[in-house]
Amino acid sequence: MQFFVxxxxxxxxxxxxxxxxxxxxxxxxxxxLKSGKPFLKLIEDICAVVPGPVxxxxxxADTSGMLAEGRKLAGIAPNVIVKVPLTPAGLSACRQxxxxxxxxxxxxxxxxxxxxxxxxxxxxxxxxxxxxxDDIGQDGTELLRDIRDxxxxxxxxxxxxxxxxxxxxxxxxxAAKIGVDVATCPPDIMRKLxxxxxxxxGLAAFQADWEKTGQSI
Ligand code: E4P
Numbered sequence: 333m334q335f336f337v338x339x340x341x342x343x344x345x346x347x348x349x350x351x352x353x354x355x356x357x358x359x360x361x362x363x364x365l366k367s368g369k370p371f372l373k374l375i376e377d378i379c380a381v382v383p384g385p386v387x388x389x390x391x392x393a394d395t396s397g398m399l400a401e402g403r404k405l406a407g408i409a410p411n412v413i414v415k416v417p418l419t420p421a422g423l424s425a426c427r428q429x430x431x432x433x434x435x436x437x438x439x440x441x442x443x444x445x446x447x448x449x450x451x452x453x454x455x456x457x458x459x460x461x462x463x464x465x466d467d468i469g470q471d472g473t474e475l476l477r478d479i480r481d482x483x484x485x486x487x488x489x490x491x492x493x494x495x496x497x498x499x500x501x502x503x504x505x506x507a508a509k510i511g512v513d514v515a516t517c518p519p520d521i522m523r524k525l526x527x528x529x530x531x532x533x534g535l536a537a538f539q540a541d542w543e544k545t546g547q548s549i
Contacts, residue, residue, distance in 0.1 A: 333508055336385070336516035338496065340367040342377055344519040349381055356384035358459070358496065358516040360415070360439070361391060372408060379409035387437045387457075389415035390425070398425035406434040413437045413456060418446050423453040430454035437494060444478035451489040457514070461497035462507070472497070473506040480510050501525055 334355035337348050340363040348354045357378050364371050375388045386409070390401040402414040402425060414429055415437045416422035426436040435456035441447050442465060450458045460479055462472030476495055483489050492513035498504055501524050507515045517525075 333512065334384075334514040335522065336387075336494065336514055337522060338363070338498075338516040338518050340364050340369070340374055340378070341519065342367075342369075342374070342381070345378055346381055348519060348522055353522060354382065354384070356386060356411075356413075356514070356516075357382050358387040358415075358437070358494070360389050372404075375405065375412060376408050379411055383411060385413045385435075385437075385457075386411055387413045387415045387439075389439065390417075393419075393421060395421045395424045395428070398422065399428055402429050402434060402436070403432070415439050415459075418442075418450060423449055423455075426450070426453040426455050430456075438491075439496070441479075442475065444475065444482055447479040447491075447493075448482060451483065451486070451491040455491045457492050457494040459494045459496040459516075462495060462503050463497035463499040465497075466499070473503065473510065476507055476510045476512055480512065 335353060336356040336358050337345060337354045338358045340359045345357060379386050388405045390398045392398045392401050398416055405414050406412050413435050416425050418438050418440050426438055429436055437457040437459055438450035438455040439459040441458050441460045447458045460475045465472035465475060479493055494514040494516055495507035495512040496516050498515060498517050498521060504515050504517060
């Protein structure tokens, strides 16, 4: 299972990268807005820090606009993955970009059959949004399970499942148990994966006892 970090905050990316925790990065226009940085430079900076896949999203609504933006984004660095929306225009762009050896992450997936369409369009990644389904009273993790089950029946599908919109560690656990290929987590969720009160309590006790030994290593 790979971990991507879902952020456009370079400091967070550098910090998690230095811990060896992240295999890639996902961004979206809302995260870019939050960063306050110019988009193209930001993607260049992220790619300089993270050698793994870095998703950068197109903003055009039509295929030709997406193709132009996708080619520009892919030209920033070899590890850029062009993110396109799960629309007819987006899947058409995905198919054409694949023919140019530009990999796509198809985003905003909310049904298993949308994921099948993305696989048939040659997506490198499909991004099912777990938390946003939970937000409307549906079980987002069920979507991951359905996509995993379907993809496993068709070995010719090369698309990797990139669990997105993960809002808490339980989402990440569910994604891991289902066997997604990648979980993209906001930095705070990534850090919460470390936490357990018994880890902190146990460490404090060991340190206190070690001091009483009067020894050093
Ligand atoms: C993933 O690629 C998306 O950028 C992200 O996971 C969306 O998460 P949200 O629903 O919490 O905004």
